[in-house]
Amino acid sequence: MEHFIANFIHISTGTALQVVLLGFIGGVLSGFIGSGGAFFMTPGMMNLGVEGVIAVASNITHKFGKAMVGSHKHGEAGNVDKKLALFVLVTAVVGIQLAVLINSFLFKGGTGHGASKGAGANLYISLVFALILSLVAVSMLWDVLKGSKGEEGDAGPSRKIADALSKLNLPPMIYFKVADTKVSLWVLLPVGIATGYLAGTIGVGGFIGVPAMIYVFGVPTAVAAGTELYLAMFMGAYGALSYAFQGFVDLRLTMLMYLGSLVGIYLGVYGVKVVNERYIRLVTSLIILLCVISRAIAIPMYLRQLGLVDMDPGLDVYFNNTSKFFLFASGITGTLLILFNVIRAYRQRRKLQQSIRVVKTPSPVLSPDLK
Template sequence: MAGEAVNLAGEVMKFIDLSPETALSVAGIGFLGGVLSGFLGSGGAFVMTPAMMALGIPGIAAVSSNLAHKFGKAIVGSKKHAKMGNVDARLGICMIIFLLLGVNLAVKLQETIYSTLGKAGSNLYISIVFVVLLSGLSIFIIKDIVESGKNPSCKSRNTLADKISKINIPPMIHFKVANVRVSLWFVALIALATGWLAGTVGVGGFVGVPAMIYLLGIPTTVAAGTELFLAIFSGASGAFQYALHGFVDIRIVLLLYLGSLLGLNIGANATKMVAEHKIKLVMAVVIFMSAVSRAFAIPKYMVDLEMANFSTAFTNVLDMAAAISLYGGSIVGVIMIIGYVVKFKRNSKVDTNYAQSSGH
């Protein structure tokens, strides 16, 4: 039976009928998202939200259920990263207030759009945000990888981060784990943007993590771990506010947990076995394919809102292309991670055998 919720307008929302096949799909989405989130600190939800939308779950319900799932998953993920020394607690604490403000603003805007334009309007808004931000971000990361490849001797800390660190706007704070000193105002802006995106599309880390890396000069693994720490608070705040309006489907949340907690451990462990530029490459691939997927989905939402007049056959083909690009990109990302880990272990075994033979 379809999940139901009553929103402020008194309308009954039906999310989706959970057949065994659909339930397995949701758990699989959780697993893929868990691996990517543990590995990147952000990659999970920007795959999981559109994947749930592809199954027919309204965008606002996908976002809210994802936030509820994100809360518990982030506790596990941040604890795992903290043990590996990847969480800068001081940085996280400085970002929390601005993060929650951003979430608050996003939830109110989402609810306004849904009450005004309905499911199609909310889906269109979420998809446009995904396409614009993910496209720009993937291009930026790929450009950085290419430039680093041309000049491998250059410092991992980029020129922009160097310039920002020299802008002396009090209060200036030194973050010991991240090993950076920067103005609190830059940290606040990143936190606000991360919170707004978390409340809008169910994930803010796909901007928060790269922003910490490229604007603040924070190491990739520390940015990923700190983002998971922040996700505890953005997830709890956003899920609570959406739940008050009946948009959280607990069945979906539990199925996402089922898959993601296993995937999260795999992804987090992999970060210590993979070079930083390879982590960035996986991030770029997954982000770009997610953007392509949402671009394919936009025409159908425009038809539903009577903003365009495309044939049903055409929109069905685009729907299929959206699903293929989304799942394909996620699977490729996971395969890349597994491949890097296998190669690392193989090389480690060879080095160990060589050391033992040399000892003899």
């Protein structure tokens, strides 16, 4: 059992409180955006000194519990296509296993002699994180700006890709009843691998899974979100076990994140009900872009630790603190904007309820002629 605790870090009271804060912000963003919030929590833990592979492993374990609760709620609303999720899961586990093998190899020194332990995995995770989430954030911003110009902004997701693929008719074609769509098996398989790979590499699989279901498979948005959560439950469980056997899951970090996220997620979910959808997408894309900038700032530090650039080691703390500042600034600002809208909507609702009570309350003095 020694290898299960070999990679645990020392967690001071200050670090523990910051992890709880990460969980709270990630929970608010998760409920508000509909994502797991890992795009914020994974780099956040890395800024606190947690090795990237341990941050990913602890986060994917944390994701399992939240996905289980979320998929149950979506299931009650009829938004989960279990058949579709299981077909994607077949190859998603391959992607997860590939990610675990690469991260484990890089963490254990697969980058050459003289390199700091874990630096290779930290650099790899940061590069994948920056590349994928840059594409996601730019795509979301483009979508928001296009909608603001009146170009099909409120017409719903485009079905151009899904319709084009369906015309190709690559057998075997599989029909999914809940999603009400027919998809080729050869389209399902690579999407599953990509979703699993990203979930296992940076802890964020939904940013590929949900758009793929909507734009490539032609699945309704609500069903895509519910099905991805159902899928994430199994991916989280498999990823957690795979990383645990390598000794990379720190359950203390997972539990600390739960302390914050379970409170934050309810505030975020309430915010979705009262905030304009275009505003949600705008805030989300800006937060993700700032998270990407935060991770990019840390990259020179990892390059130095790998011996790829000649730089004063004393500069590491400045790179890390600047990266940490951008990350927490984006998360805290986004959370405050969300909470501001939640509080404003709550107060408006209370005023409306009070005005309704006043209208319904009969006058104590009535003229006999009016009775």
